[in-house]
Amino acid sequence: MMGHHAFNKRGVEELYWKNDTVRYCDEYLKQLGVDMDSVTYKEAPWMGGGNAGPCLEVVTGGLELATLVFMDLELTQNGGETNIEGQWYKKMDTYIVDTGYGLERFVWASKGTPTVYDAIFPEMIHELLTLAGREHPLETHREQLMDIARLSGVMKKKEIAKKLNMTPYFVKTVIEPIESVYAVADHTRCLAFMIADGIVPSNAKEGYLARLVIRRSFRMLKTLTIDTPLEELVISHIKLMRNSFPELEQYVDRISEILSLEKTRYEETLIKGERIAKQKLKEYRAIGKMPLDASINIYDTHGIPPEVVVEIASESGDGVAVDIPDDFYSQVAKMHAEEKKGEIDPVVVSQKERTKTLPKTLKLYYDKPTEIEFEATVLDTFDDFIVLDKTLFYPEGGGQPADTGVLTTFAGSAGTELRVEDVLSVDGVILHKVAGAANSIDKGALVRGKIDYQRRMAHARHHSATHIVLWAARSVLGGHVWQAGAQKGEDRSRIDITHFKRISREERSEIEMLANKMVMRDEVIGVHIEEKNEAEKKYGFCLYQGGVPASKEIRIVQIGAGEDVQACAGTHCSKTGEVGPIKLLRTERIQDGIERLWYSAGEAAVRAIQAREELIAKSAAVLRVPQEKLPATVERFFDEWKQLKKDNERLREELAELREGWLKGRAKTINGMNVIAEVLQDADTKGLLKIAAQLAEAEFLTILMSKQDNHVSVVSSVPAIHKTRISASVVVKRVCEVLGGGGGGTPEIAQGGGEKVANIEEALLAGLRVVEEESL
């Protein structure tokens, strides 16, 4: 894809708009030798990402060669000038020309092959066909292929087959395989670029797209009966492109690792999926049909496509019908589409209105990063906000929280002191959010500002540490590691990085060590402003770990001789030594393909280490062992604890047996049943249950209780032969009522408890009374 852009400012500067854009396009096509009589410009509305505008499709001979978009509208909250599909838009001050020329389409048009694939990568197509043991239909069925190519996009597949009189057999054996070959060739190229650009297969965002492409390729290779691993195909595609994209070859190892990992993951999912599908099918065996929402659920939560479920259903021979409508996937998509919503924050809008007329604030925190105090003039006050002509207060941005501090008026006026709680930057104007009435200070007044230096330094340490940790992670894990978000704090900070598997404990230690070595090297952290294009040329797009700034000139933060270079607006230490120790606290996986590293720097790191030390010291003190013996001791204790639990279980059984005999001797006869009602010492509910169950087998009805601390446990059992006369559950309920608790269970065995320990004798009598009355 090629293109050109123009950013026009309404009333300031118009570079070019529709007429000129069309003229440029005409000239370009003419130079390429296109017959201009065949070119059509088709106008249509375009919208996307909250913007809209007219759009021209440039078509020749049925082929769309380019799209010219003229973006001049933006979505509004409350009414506007233009309504498109029920939403209101208004004109933007900056209106943009955005063009896209299909480079490959020109190649296709010039070569005259039936498909773009045969024009762009014929060698790859050939290789895949050879591997699949097939001939290209271009050689065997050239006419039909040309016809199909002409009609596809206009008609549905089935309609084409009908119109061209093709048998289903012909479609399945000749047409579908070549379609798969085209798709695989396209996917291998796509994957080469995606992975080289640092995209890691994942279950979210662009990584998910990568995974879809990968899995689709696996499926198609299987139907084509090609056994060659996908990574080998991607690599051979890279070799074919070596003249145009030599840089791709450096990613070969990573591509191999990622794709073979994805292969095993996919196979595991399939095996697991098959099991789940079989289980689900079993559930519907009685009905003989699996409802649609069930198959949607299987796909949505476990990723098993409905076609696979159908296949499994027919193999299993259970005779469960699975109904899959043609619009299955769009139903799934529709279901999810209803979940999203996004709105413009009205507070931000009102701030933007207010700051529009104010000049940009002079940023002293960049020029004098080590200073604490400054003097400035108040330009405006509104709500809780004060705007100054210049400031040392760093506003929230780039994952670095705002500075706090105080603003004081000079003695003579009221001598007010206002605490600055938050600082934000709106279009270059810095707003100081203060506690108390902002308008207590007059416009034009001179104020003295003082920032909280401890906080500022902690942020600076953590910010520099973030760059160092990222550099260390890239060094240890590989160049594919990219920052996916970060948040700095006073005590600890975090950085999210892309990586295709979990970070091991060894890797974590290695990153930590490397980061601290960088600190000890005490390298200079240099800051300079550079022209954007120049910087990109010099350092590459790795600059934009924290996002791409909009400005023409960017602020570059460089560590040492260029170990790490980033575009960054944060406040930093001047040398890596100032950062102090860096302690990696933990790693978590916030998404498949994204690892979050938590760390502390400087004093916070020392505190974190001390806190951990304290934990170990306390644990060791409890067990009365030296710290280094802790793991072995804990393991021994745990094993012993398990052993004791088992011994306890066994002893309980033995005790139950012994008590059985004693209890049998104390049985009474009630309505012809042998009844045992006793309070036992040193038994818990489990122990009582054992005894009760055994006595029930010997045809005794039992009511057993035991007292522990402030709680009474109650168990009752009824022998099977009496269970129609009386329910153990009823007995327990009555007994526990007296004890101020509750209980229940089955007619044969039940348990419960209560807290009124004093009522224990009364409860026992109540139990006996129930037995007497109920069992008549």
Place this chain on the structure above:
RNA sequence: GGGCUGGUAGAUCAGUUGGUAGAUCACUCGCUUGGCAUGCGAGAGGCCUCGGGUUCAAAUCCCGACCAGUCCA
């Protein structure tokens, strides 16, 4: 960014309206057989992921954390 599902023995999974934690395979030991395959029997193996809450009582219900899987934008 949003949604859904799961976490129980070494593995794969059951676990009824909350009420004594189970099956199959694998493992150990015995029996069967000339030996193997097979068959029969017994045994061992569980902080039911973790932390709170509700309850007389939680694997089960509620909240949170961690881990894993999956879909959508």
